[in-house]
Amino acid sequence: MNYNSTRDQNVCVSSAQAIAQGISVDGGLFVPQQMPTLTKEDLVEIAGMNYVDAAVKVLSYFLTDYTHEELVECAKGAYVGSFDDDQPAPLAKISDTAYSLELWHGPTCAFKDLALQILPYLLTKAAKKTSDGETKVILVATSGDTGKAALEGFADVDGVKILVFYPSDGVSAMQKLQMTTQKGNNVGVCAIRGNFDDAQTGVKTIFTDPQKGKILKEHNMAFSSANSINWGRVVPQIIYYIYSYATLLREEAISYGEEMNVVVPTGNFGNILAAYYAKEMGVPVGKLICASNQNNILTDFIRTGTYDRNRDFYTTLSPSMDILISSNLERLLYHLTDGNAAQVKAWMESLSATGKYTVDDATKEKLQNLFYGGCADDTLTKQVIGAQFEKNGYLADPHTGVALKVYETYVAETQDTRVSVIASTASPFKFCKGVLEAIGQDASAKDEFALCEALSAKTGYAIPASIVALKELQPRFTDICEKQEMWQTVTTMLGLN
Numbered sequence: 168m169n170y171n172s173t174r175d176q177n178v179c180v181s182s183a184q185a186i187a188q189g190i191s192v193d194g195g196l197f198v199p200q201q202m203p204t205l206t207k208e209d210l211v212e213i214a215g216m217n218y219v220d221a222a223v224k225v226l227s228y229f230l231t232d233y234t235h236e237e238l239v240e241c242a243k244g245a246y247v248g249s250f251d252d253d254q255p256a257p258l259a260k261i262s263d264t265a266y267s268l269e270l271w272h273g274p275t276c277a278f279k280d281l282a283l284q285i286l287p288y289l290l291t292k293a294a295k296k297t298s299d300g301e302t303k304v305i306l307v308a309t310s311g312d313t314g315k316a317a318l319e320g321f322a323d324v325d326g327v328k329i330l331v332f333y334p335s336d337g338v339s340a341m342q343k344l345q346m347t348t349q350k351g352n353n354v355g356v357c358a359i360r361g362n363f364d365d366a367q368t369g370v371k372t373i374f375t376d377p378q379k380g381k382i383l384k385e386h387n388m389a390f391s392s393a394n395s396i397n398w399g400r401v402v403p404q405i406i407y408y409i410y411s412y413a414t415l416l417r418e419e420a421i422s423y424g425e426e427m428n429v430v431v432p433t434g435n436f437g438n439i440l441a442a443y444y445a446k447e448m449g450v451p452v453g454k455l456i457c458a459s460n461q462n463n464i465l466t467d468f469i470r471t472g473t474y475d476r477n478r479d480f481y482t483t484l485s486p487s488m489d490i491l492i493s494s495n496l497e498r499l500l501y502h503l504t505d506g507n508a509a510q511v512k513a514w515m516e517s518l519s520a521t522g523k524y525t526v527d528d529a530t531k532e533k534l535q536n537l538f539y540g541g542c543a544d545d546t547l548t549k550q551v552i553g554a555q556f557e558k559n560g561y562l563a564d565p566h567t568g569v570a571l572k573v574y575e576t577y578v579a580e581t582q583d584t585r586v587s588v589i590a591s592t593a594s595p596f597k598f599c600k601g602v603l604e605a606i607g608q609d610a611s612a613k614d615e616f617a618l619c620e621a622l623s624a625k626t627g628y629a630i631p632a633s634i635v636a637l638k639e640l641q642p643r644f645t646d647i648c649e650k651q652e653m654w655q656t657v658t659t660m661l662g663l664n
Protein backbone atom coordinates (compact mmCIF):
# COMPACT_ATOMS: atom_id res chain seq x y z
CA MET A 168 0.00 0.00 0.00
CA ASN A 169 1.25 3.46 -0.85
CA TYR A 170 0.56 6.82 0.69
CA ASN A 171 -0.38 10.20 -0.77
CA SER A 172 0.03 13.62 0.75
CA THR A 173 -3.19 15.32 1.83
CA ARG A 174 -1.98 18.41 -0.06
CA ASP A 175 -0.59 16.83 -3.20
CA GLN A 176 -1.89 13.67 -4.86
CA ASN A 177 1.23 13.35 -6.96
CA VAL A 178 3.23 12.59 -3.86
CA CYS A 179 3.31 8.82 -3.51
CA VAL A 180 5.50 7.03 -0.98
CA SER A 181 5.77 3.61 0.66
CA SER A 182 4.67 3.08 4.24
CA ALA A 183 8.29 2.96 5.43
CA GLN A 184 8.98 6.24 3.67
CA ALA A 185 5.88 7.84 5.20
CA ILE A 186 6.94 6.77 8.68
CA ALA A 187 10.61 7.69 8.26
CA GLN A 188 9.75 11.14 6.92
CA GLY A 189 6.85 11.94 9.25
CA ILE A 190 5.36 14.76 7.18
CA SER A 191 5.27 15.44 3.45
CA VAL A 192 7.50 18.20 2.07
CA ASP A 193 4.42 20.16 0.99
CA GLY A 194 3.29 20.31 4.64
CA GLY A 195 0.59 17.70 4.05
CA LEU A 196 0.12 14.48 5.99
CA PHE A 197 0.49 11.00 4.58
CA VAL A 198 -2.74 9.05 4.03
CA PRO A 199 -3.30 5.50 2.80
CA GLN A 200 -4.29 5.20 -0.85
CA GLN A 201 -6.85 2.47 -0.24
CA MET A 202 -8.93 1.42 2.71
CA PRO A 203 -8.38 -2.25 3.56
CA THR A 204 -11.55 -4.13 4.48
CA LEU A 205 -12.20 -6.50 7.35
CA THR A 206 -14.77 -9.24 6.83
CA LYS A 207 -16.84 -10.92 9.49
CA GLU A 208 -14.35 -13.82 9.40
CA ASP A 209 -11.48 -11.40 10.06
CA LEU A 210 -13.21 -9.95 13.10
CA VAL A 211 -14.09 -13.38 14.44
CA GLU A 212 -10.48 -14.43 13.95
CA ILE A 213 -9.25 -11.31 15.81
CA ALA A 214 -11.67 -12.10 18.65
CA GLY A 215 -9.66 -15.26 19.24
CA MET A 216 -6.29 -13.52 19.17
CA ASN A 217 -4.08 -11.93 21.81
CA TYR A 218 -3.18 -8.27 21.36
CA VAL A 219 0.18 -8.94 19.69
CA ASP A 220 -1.31 -11.18 17.01
CA ALA A 221 -4.17 -8.77 16.43
CA ALA A 222 -1.64 -5.95 16.07
CA VAL A 223 0.36 -7.87 13.48
CA LYS A 224 -2.77 -8.63 11.50
CA VAL A 225 -4.00 -5.04 11.46
CA LEU A 226 -0.57 -3.53 10.74
CA SER A 227 0.00 -5.92 7.86
CA TYR A 228 -2.88 -4.33 5.92
CA PHE A 229 -1.24 -0.92 6.04
CA LEU A 230 2.50 -1.54 6.30
CA THR A 231 2.91 -3.71 3.26
CA ASP A 232 6.62 -3.10 2.84
CA TYR A 233 7.40 -4.62 6.24
CA THR A 234 7.77 -8.40 6.33
CA HIS A 235 5.58 -10.51 8.57
CA GLU A 236 8.64 -11.29 10.73
CA GLU A 237 9.40 -7.59 11.08
CA LEU A 238 5.87 -6.80 12.18
CA VAL A 239 5.95 -9.62 14.72
CA GLU A 240 9.20 -8.24 16.10
CA CYS A 241 7.69 -4.73 16.33
CA ALA A 242 4.48 -5.86 18.02
CA LYS A 243 6.23 -8.16 20.49
CA GLY A 244 8.81 -5.53 21.34
CA ALA A 245 6.08 -3.01 22.02
CA TYR A 246 3.34 -4.99 23.69
CA VAL A 247 5.04 -7.79 25.61
CA GLY A 248 6.35 -6.82 29.03
CA SER A 249 5.45 -3.11 28.96
CA PHE A 250 1.76 -3.09 29.89
CA ASP A 251 0.01 -4.33 33.06
CA ASP A 252 -0.78 -8.03 32.58
CA ASP A 253 0.30 -7.70 28.93
CA GLN A 254 -3.15 -6.22 28.25
CA PRO A 255 -2.60 -2.90 26.48
CA ALA A 256 -6.29 -2.18 25.92
CA PRO A 257 -8.61 -3.82 28.46
CA LEU A 258 -12.33 -2.99 28.49
CA ALA A 259 -13.90 -2.20 31.87
CA LYS A 260 -17.68 -2.32 32.05
CA ILE A 261 -19.05 0.82 33.68
CA SER A 262 -22.78 0.44 32.99
CA ASP A 263 -25.15 -1.79 31.04
CA THR A 264 -24.21 -0.16 27.79
CA ALA A 265 -20.91 1.63 28.40
CA TYR A 266 -17.39 0.29 28.48
CA SER A 267 -14.23 2.13 29.38
CA LEU A 268 -11.37 1.27 27.03
CA GLU A 269 -8.48 1.72 29.42
CA LEU A 270 -5.51 2.83 27.38
CA TRP A 271 -3.29 3.87 30.28
CA HIS A 272 -1.77 0.63 31.51
CA GLY A 273 1.58 1.33 29.83
CA PRO A 274 4.86 2.83 31.05
CA THR A 275 3.74 6.49 31.03
CA CYS A 276 0.11 5.97 32.07
CA ALA A 277 -1.51 7.57 29.01
CA PHE A 278 -2.88 6.22 25.73
CA LYS A 279 0.11 7.60 23.82
CA ASP A 280 2.03 4.50 24.94
CA LEU A 281 -0.07 2.30 22.64
CA ALA A 282 1.51 3.99 19.63
CA LEU A 283 4.78 5.25 21.05
CA GLN A 284 5.92 1.89 22.35
CA ILE A 285 5.80 0.53 18.81
CA LEU A 286 6.83 3.60 16.82
CA PRO A 287 10.57 3.24 17.66
CA TYR A 288 10.51 -0.26 16.17
CA LEU A 289 8.57 0.86 13.12
CA LEU A 290 10.77 3.91 12.62
CA THR A 291 14.16 2.25 12.99
CA LYS A 292 13.12 -0.42 10.49
CA ALA A 293 11.76 2.27 8.17
CA ALA A 294 15.02 4.20 8.43
CA LYS A 295 16.99 1.09 7.43
CA LYS A 296 14.71 0.51 4.46
CA THR A 297 14.82 4.06 3.20
CA SER A 298 18.07 5.73 4.12
CA ASP A 299 21.73 5.21 4.52
CA GLY A 300 22.52 5.32 8.18
CA GLU A 301 21.33 8.87 8.78
CA THR A 302 20.61 9.71 12.41
CA LYS A 303 16.91 10.45 12.81
CA VAL A 304 16.21 13.60 14.78
CA ILE A 305 12.75 13.41 16.25
CA LEU A 306 11.21 16.71 17.21
CA VAL A 307 8.17 16.48 19.42
CA ALA A 308 5.67 19.11 20.43
CA THR A 309 3.66 17.92 23.40
CA SER A 310 0.58 18.96 25.29
CA GLY A 311 1.77 16.72 28.10
CA ASP A 312 1.53 13.02 27.37
CA THR A 313 3.14 12.56 23.97
CA GLY A 314 6.43 13.98 25.22
CA LYS A 315 6.94 11.46 27.96
CA ALA A 316 5.62 8.54 25.93
CA ALA A 317 7.97 9.41 23.05
CA LEU A 318 10.95 9.87 25.38
CA GLU A 319 10.24 6.54 27.01
CA GLY A 320 9.86 4.82 23.65
CA PHE A 321 12.98 6.30 22.05
CA ALA A 322 15.40 6.60 24.98
CA ASP A 323 18.75 5.06 24.00
CA VAL A 324 17.41 3.73 20.70
CA ASP A 325 20.35 3.55 18.25
CA GLY A 326 20.40 5.99 15.38
CA VAL A 327 17.84 8.34 16.94
CA LYS A 328 17.94 11.59 18.86
CA ILE A 329 14.79 12.96 20.39
CA LEU A 330 13.96 16.52 21.45
CA VAL A 331 10.74 17.44 23.18
CA PHE A 332 9.15 20.88 23.51
CA TYR A 333 6.34 21.41 26.02
CA PRO A 334 4.37 24.56 26.95
CA SER A 335 5.91 25.81 30.23
CA ASP A 336 2.56 26.45 31.92
CA GLY A 337 0.44 24.03 29.96
CA VAL A 338 1.14 20.61 31.44
CA SER A 339 0.30 19.02 34.79
CA ALA A 340 2.92 18.88 37.55
CA MET A 341 3.22 15.12 37.15
CA GLN A 342 3.50 15.33 33.37
CA LYS A 343 6.30 17.86 33.72
CA LEU A 344 8.17 15.74 36.24
CA GLN A 345 7.85 12.70 34.01
CA MET A 346 9.56 14.57 31.17
CA THR A 347 12.21 16.54 33.02
CA THR A 348 13.51 13.45 34.83
CA GLN A 349 13.81 11.34 31.65
CA LYS A 350 16.89 9.13 31.41
CA GLY A 351 18.84 8.37 28.24
CA ASN A 352 21.82 9.69 26.30
CA ASN A 353 19.90 10.68 23.19
CA VAL A 354 17.13 12.76 24.78
CA GLY A 355 16.52 16.47 25.31
CA VAL A 356 13.58 18.35 26.83
CA CYS A 357 12.87 22.08 26.77
CA ALA A 358 9.92 24.18 27.93
CA ILE A 359 8.70 26.96 25.65
CA ARG A 360 6.97 30.15 26.62
CA GLY A 361 3.74 29.62 24.69
CA ASN A 362 0.98 27.06 24.35
CA PHE A 363 0.82 23.70 22.59
CA ASP A 364 -0.19 25.25 19.27
CA ASP A 365 2.94 27.42 19.36
CA ALA A 366 5.06 24.34 20.01
CA GLN A 367 3.37 22.34 17.25
CA THR A 368 3.57 25.16 14.72
CA GLY A 369 7.24 25.72 15.59
CA VAL A 370 8.05 22.07 15.08
CA LYS A 371 6.15 21.85 11.78
CA THR A 372 7.90 24.97 10.53
CA ILE A 373 11.33 23.55 11.31
CA PHE A 374 10.42 20.25 9.65
CA THR A 375 9.32 21.74 6.39
CA ASP A 376 12.08 24.36 6.05
CA PRO A 377 14.39 23.05 3.29
CA GLN A 378 17.29 25.14 4.60
CA LYS A 379 17.18 23.47 7.99
CA GLY A 380 16.79 20.07 6.40
CA LYS A 381 19.95 20.77 4.43
CA ILE A 382 21.91 21.68 7.55
CA LEU A 383 20.91 18.39 9.13
CA LYS A 384 21.82 16.47 6.01
CA GLU A 385 25.33 17.93 6.13
CA HIS A 386 25.66 16.27 9.52
CA ASN A 387 24.18 13.01 8.23
CA MET A 388 20.93 13.62 10.09
CA ALA A 389 17.28 13.92 9.06
CA PHE A 390 14.15 15.02 10.87
CA SER A 391 11.26 12.81 11.74
CA SER A 392 8.20 13.17 13.90
CA ALA A 393 6.69 11.23 16.77
CA ASN A 394 3.58 13.42 16.85
CA SER A 395 0.37 12.08 15.44
CA ILE A 396 1.13 13.83 12.17
CA ASN A 397 3.29 10.70 11.65
CA TRP A 398 1.32 7.84 10.11
CA GLY A 399 3.29 5.51 12.38
CA ARG A 400 1.44 7.06 15.31
CA VAL A 401 -2.03 6.71 13.83
CA VAL A 402 -1.85 3.17 12.50
CA PRO A 403 -1.19 1.44 15.87
CA GLN A 404 -4.20 3.28 17.29
CA ILE A 405 -6.51 1.60 14.79
CA ILE A 406 -5.64 -1.76 16.38
CA TYR A 407 -7.37 -1.14 19.69
CA TYR A 408 -10.66 -0.05 18.19
CA ILE A 409 -10.80 -3.20 16.11
CA TYR A 410 -9.70 -5.21 19.12
CA SER A 411 -12.41 -3.63 21.27
CA TYR A 412 -15.12 -4.72 18.89
CA ALA A 413 -13.58 -8.19 18.75
CA THR A 414 -13.46 -8.29 22.54
CA LEU A 415 -17.15 -7.37 22.76
CA LEU A 416 -17.89 -10.16 20.29
CA ARG A 417 -15.84 -12.63 22.30
CA GLU A 418 -17.58 -11.65 25.51
CA GLU A 419 -20.96 -11.81 23.77
CA ALA A 420 -21.67 -8.23 24.75
CA ILE A 421 -22.49 -7.57 21.12
CA SER A 422 -23.44 -9.76 18.17
CA TYR A 423 -21.76 -9.40 14.82
CA GLY A 424 -23.17 -6.51 12.80
CA GLU A 425 -24.51 -4.71 15.86
CA GLU A 426 -22.90 -1.30 16.04
CA MET A 427 -20.84 0.15 18.86
CA ASN A 428 -20.51 3.88 19.38
CA VAL A 429 -17.08 5.24 20.16
CA VAL A 430 -16.48 8.22 22.43
CA VAL A 431 -13.08 9.89 22.32
CA PRO A 432 -11.71 12.80 24.35
CA THR A 433 -10.09 14.72 21.55
CA GLY A 434 -7.26 17.19 21.05
CA ASN A 435 -5.15 16.72 17.94
CA PHE A 436 -7.82 14.41 16.42
CA GLY A 437 -5.41 11.46 16.13
CA ASN A 438 -7.18 9.03 18.40
CA ILE A 439 -10.67 9.58 17.01
CA LEU A 440 -9.30 9.47 13.48
CA ALA A 441 -8.06 5.95 14.22
CA ALA A 442 -11.63 5.02 15.24
CA TYR A 443 -12.83 6.49 11.93
CA TYR A 444 -10.36 4.28 10.04
CA ALA A 445 -11.61 1.23 11.94
CA LYS A 446 -15.15 2.11 10.88
CA GLU A 447 -14.12 2.63 7.27
CA MET A 448 -12.41 -0.77 7.33
CA GLY A 449 -15.72 -2.37 8.13
CA VAL A 450 -15.88 -2.56 11.91
CA PRO A 451 -19.54 -1.91 12.80
CA VAL A 452 -19.06 1.47 14.44
CA GLY A 453 -22.09 3.72 14.94
CA LYS A 454 -21.50 7.32 15.92
CA LEU A 455 -18.03 8.71 16.46
CA ILE A 456 -18.50 10.98 19.44
CA CYS A 457 -15.88 13.70 19.59
CA ALA A 458 -15.53 15.13 23.10
CA SER A 459 -13.77 18.45 23.70
CA ASN A 460 -13.02 20.46 26.82
CA GLN A 461 -13.56 24.22 27.00
CA ASN A 462 -11.36 24.54 23.90
CA ASN A 463 -14.36 23.41 21.89
CA ILE A 464 -13.29 24.33 18.38
CA LEU A 465 -14.10 20.81 17.13
CA THR A 466 -17.60 20.88 18.60
CA ASP A 467 -18.26 24.07 16.68
CA PHE A 468 -16.71 22.67 13.53
CA ILE A 469 -18.82 19.52 13.57
CA ARG A 470 -21.96 21.55 14.22
CA THR A 471 -21.38 24.38 11.75
CA GLY A 472 -18.79 23.31 9.19
CA THR A 473 -16.64 26.32 10.07
CA TYR A 474 -13.29 25.81 11.72
CA ASP A 475 -12.31 29.04 13.42
CA ARG A 476 -9.30 29.33 15.66
CA ASN A 477 -9.80 33.04 16.28
CA ARG A 478 -10.91 32.52 19.84
CA ASP A 479 -9.58 32.44 23.37
CA PHE A 480 -7.34 29.61 24.42
CA TYR A 481 -8.11 28.07 27.81
CA THR A 482 -5.84 26.18 30.15
CA THR A 483 -7.96 23.38 31.60
CA LEU A 484 -7.82 20.34 33.87
CA SER A 485 -7.36 18.22 30.74
CA PRO A 486 -4.19 19.81 29.32
CA SER A 487 -3.60 17.16 26.66
CA MET A 488 -6.71 18.48 24.92
CA ASP A 489 -5.83 22.18 25.16
CA ILE A 490 -5.39 22.52 21.43
CA LEU A 491 -6.84 24.83 18.80
CA ILE A 492 -5.20 23.37 15.72
CA SER A 493 -6.15 19.73 15.43
CA SER A 494 -3.65 18.47 12.87
CA ASN A 495 -5.28 15.18 12.03
CA LEU A 496 -8.51 16.77 10.92
CA GLU A 497 -6.63 17.34 7.69
CA ARG A 498 -6.57 13.58 7.07
CA LEU A 499 -10.30 13.32 7.67
CA LEU A 500 -11.02 16.19 5.28
CA TYR A 501 -8.97 14.46 2.62
CA HIS A 502 -11.03 11.29 2.93
CA LEU A 503 -14.36 13.12 3.15
CA THR A 504 -13.60 14.94 -0.09
CA ASP A 505 -12.59 11.67 -1.79
CA GLY A 506 -8.99 12.73 -1.94
CA ASN A 507 -9.39 16.30 -3.15
CA ALA A 508 -5.87 17.44 -2.22
CA ALA A 509 -6.24 20.83 -3.89
CA GLN A 510 -9.31 21.57 -1.79
CA VAL A 511 -7.65 20.41 1.43
CA LYS A 512 -4.60 22.51 0.63
CA ALA A 513 -6.80 25.56 0.09
CA TRP A 514 -8.55 25.06 3.43
CA MET A 515 -5.25 24.62 5.25
CA GLU A 516 -3.83 27.72 3.60
CA SER A 517 -6.88 29.63 4.67
CA LEU A 518 -6.41 28.32 8.21
CA SER A 519 -2.86 29.56 8.39
CA ALA A 520 -3.62 32.89 6.68
CA THR A 521 -6.91 33.84 8.35
CA GLY A 522 -7.28 31.30 11.14
CA LYS A 523 -10.39 29.76 9.63
CA TYR A 524 -12.09 27.89 6.80
CA THR A 525 -15.56 26.63 6.00
CA VAL A 526 -16.19 23.32 4.29
CA ASP A 527 -18.77 22.86 1.54
CA ASP A 528 -22.22 21.47 2.31
CA ALA A 529 -21.53 17.99 0.99
CA THR A 530 -18.49 17.63 3.23
CA LYS A 531 -20.37 19.03 6.19
CA GLU A 532 -23.15 16.52 5.70
CA LYS A 533 -20.74 13.60 5.62
CA LEU A 534 -19.01 14.95 8.71
CA GLN A 535 -22.27 15.21 10.62
CA ASN A 536 -23.41 11.74 9.61
CA LEU A 537 -20.25 10.24 11.02
CA PHE A 538 -19.56 12.44 14.03
CA TYR A 539 -21.28 13.99 16.99
CA GLY A 540 -19.41 16.85 18.65
CA GLY A 541 -19.84 17.90 22.26
CA CYS A 542 -17.89 19.65 24.99
CA ALA A 543 -17.61 19.92 28.76
CA ASP A 544 -15.87 22.56 30.84
CA ASP A 545 -13.92 21.85 34.04
CA THR A 546 -16.93 22.23 36.32
CA LEU A 547 -19.03 19.69 34.42
CA THR A 548 -16.05 17.39 34.08
CA LYS A 549 -15.42 17.37 37.82
CA GLN A 550 -19.09 16.75 38.47
CA VAL A 551 -19.18 13.70 36.25
CA ILE A 552 -15.96 12.27 37.73
CA GLY A 553 -17.43 12.67 41.19
CA ALA A 554 -20.79 11.17 40.20
CA GLN A 555 -19.18 8.20 38.38
CA PHE A 556 -17.03 7.42 41.38
CA GLU A 557 -19.96 7.63 43.74
CA LYS A 558 -22.27 5.56 41.58
CA ASN A 559 -20.00 2.89 40.06
CA GLY A 560 -16.80 3.21 42.07
CA TYR A 561 -15.09 4.01 38.77
CA LEU A 562 -12.34 6.61 38.88
CA ALA A 563 -11.70 8.61 35.70
CA ASP A 564 -9.01 11.16 34.89
CA PRO A 565 -10.15 14.60 33.62
CA HIS A 566 -9.70 13.71 29.92
CA THR A 567 -11.85 10.62 30.33
CA GLY A 568 -14.19 12.77 32.42
CA VAL A 569 -14.77 15.07 29.44
CA ALA A 570 -15.69 12.02 27.36
CA LEU A 571 -18.02 10.67 30.03
CA LYS A 572 -19.85 13.98 30.24
CA VAL A 573 -20.25 14.36 26.50
CA TYR A 574 -21.44 10.77 26.27
CA GLU A 575 -24.06 11.51 28.93
CA THR A 576 -25.26 14.56 27.00
CA TYR A 577 -25.31 12.62 23.73
CA VAL A 578 -27.47 9.84 25.17
CA ALA A 579 -29.86 12.34 26.75
CA GLU A 580 -30.17 14.21 23.45
CA THR A 581 -30.51 11.23 21.12
CA GLN A 582 -31.79 8.32 23.26
CA ASP A 583 -29.17 6.27 21.40
CA THR A 584 -28.54 3.31 23.68
CA ARG A 585 -26.18 1.31 21.49
CA VAL A 586 -23.20 -0.21 23.27
CA SER A 587 -20.58 2.50 23.62
CA VAL A 588 -16.86 2.29 24.08
CA ILE A 589 -15.35 5.30 25.82
CA ALA A 590 -11.65 5.82 25.30
CA SER A 591 -10.09 6.30 28.73
CA THR A 592 -6.88 8.05 27.87
CA ALA A 593 -4.92 8.63 31.08
CA SER A 594 -4.47 7.37 34.61
CA PRO A 595 -6.13 9.60 37.22
CA PHE A 596 -2.77 9.68 39.03
CA LYS A 597 -1.33 12.00 36.38
CA PHE A 598 -3.89 14.61 37.45
CA CYS A 599 -4.28 14.05 41.19
CA LYS A 600 -5.26 17.58 42.14
CA GLY A 601 -8.21 17.88 39.78
CA VAL A 602 -9.39 14.35 40.49
CA LEU A 603 -9.23 14.81 44.26
CA GLU A 604 -11.27 17.98 43.95
CA ALA A 605 -13.75 16.17 41.73
CA ILE A 606 -14.41 13.53 44.35
CA GLY A 607 -14.77 16.18 47.04
CA GLN A 608 -11.43 15.75 48.78
CA ASP A 609 -8.88 18.22 50.06
CA ALA A 610 -6.28 18.91 47.37
CA SER A 611 -4.34 21.69 49.01
CA ALA A 612 -1.12 19.73 49.57
CA LYS A 613 1.72 21.22 47.53
CA ASP A 614 3.56 17.97 47.03
CA GLU A 615 2.38 15.90 44.04
CA PHE A 616 3.22 12.64 45.71
CA ALA A 617 1.25 13.55 48.83
CA LEU A 618 -1.71 14.20 46.52
CA CYS A 619 -1.22 10.80 44.86
CA GLU A 620 -1.19 9.08 48.21
CA ALA A 621 -4.34 10.89 49.31
CA LEU A 622 -6.08 9.84 46.10
CA SER A 623 -5.00 6.25 46.51
CA ALA A 624 -6.05 6.14 50.17
CA LYS A 625 -9.47 7.57 49.39
CA THR A 626 -10.24 5.43 46.33
CA GLY A 627 -8.38 2.19 46.90
CA TYR A 628 -6.78 2.56 43.46
CA ALA A 629 -3.04 1.77 43.46
CA ILE A 630 -0.56 4.43 42.37
CA PRO A 631 1.11 3.21 39.14
CA ALA A 632 4.66 2.00 39.78
CA SER A 633 6.20 4.35 37.19
CA ILE A 634 4.75 7.32 39.07
CA VAL A 635 5.98 6.06 42.43
CA ALA A 636 9.45 5.69 40.90
CA LEU A 637 9.55 9.37 39.86
CA LYS A 638 9.79 10.42 43.48
CA GLU A 639 13.41 9.35 43.64
CA LEU A 640 14.50 11.16 40.47
CA GLN A 641 16.00 14.63 40.05
CA PRO A 642 14.95 16.82 37.10
CA ARG A 643 17.67 16.83 34.41
CA PHE A 644 16.12 19.37 32.03
CA THR A 645 15.19 22.82 33.30
CA ASP A 646 15.63 25.09 30.24
CA ILE A 647 12.90 27.38 28.95
CA CYS A 648 13.09 29.02 25.52
CA GLU A 649 11.00 31.57 23.63
CA LYS A 650 8.93 30.17 20.79
CA GLN A 651 11.13 32.02 18.29
CA GLU A 652 14.20 30.27 19.70
CA MET A 653 13.20 26.69 19.01
CA TRP A 654 15.58 26.18 16.11
CA GLN A 655 18.47 27.57 18.14
CA THR A 656 17.59 25.16 20.92
CA VAL A 657 17.56 22.29 18.43
CA THR A 658 21.01 23.13 17.06
CA THR A 659 22.42 23.48 20.56
CA MET A 660 20.97 20.18 21.69
CA LEU A 661 22.33 18.47 18.58
CA GLY A 662 25.72 20.10 19.04
CA LEU A 663 25.63 21.72 15.60
CA ASN A 664 26.97 25.15 16.55
Ligand SMILES: *Cc1c(COP(=O)(O)O)cnc(C)c1O
Nearest residue numbers: 312434435436437438487592593
Ligand atom coordinates in the same frame (compact mmCIF):
# COMPACT_ATOMS: atom_id res chain seq x y z
C1 LIG B 1 -3.21 13.21 23.65
C2 LIG B 1 -4.33 13.01 24.60
C3 LIG B 1 -5.67 13.22 24.21
C4 LIG B 1 -6.04 13.73 22.85
O1 LIG B 1 -5.77 12.79 21.85
P1 LIG B 1 -5.66 13.27 20.31
O2 LIG B 1 -5.22 12.08 19.57
O3 LIG B 1 -4.61 14.36 20.33
O4 LIG B 1 -6.98 13.78 19.93
C5 LIG B 1 -6.67 12.95 25.13
N1 LIG B 1 -6.38 12.53 26.37
C6 LIG B 1 -5.11 12.32 26.79
C7 LIG B 1 -4.86 11.88 28.18
C8 LIG B 1 -4.05 12.54 25.91
O5 LIG B 1 -2.79 12.34 26.33
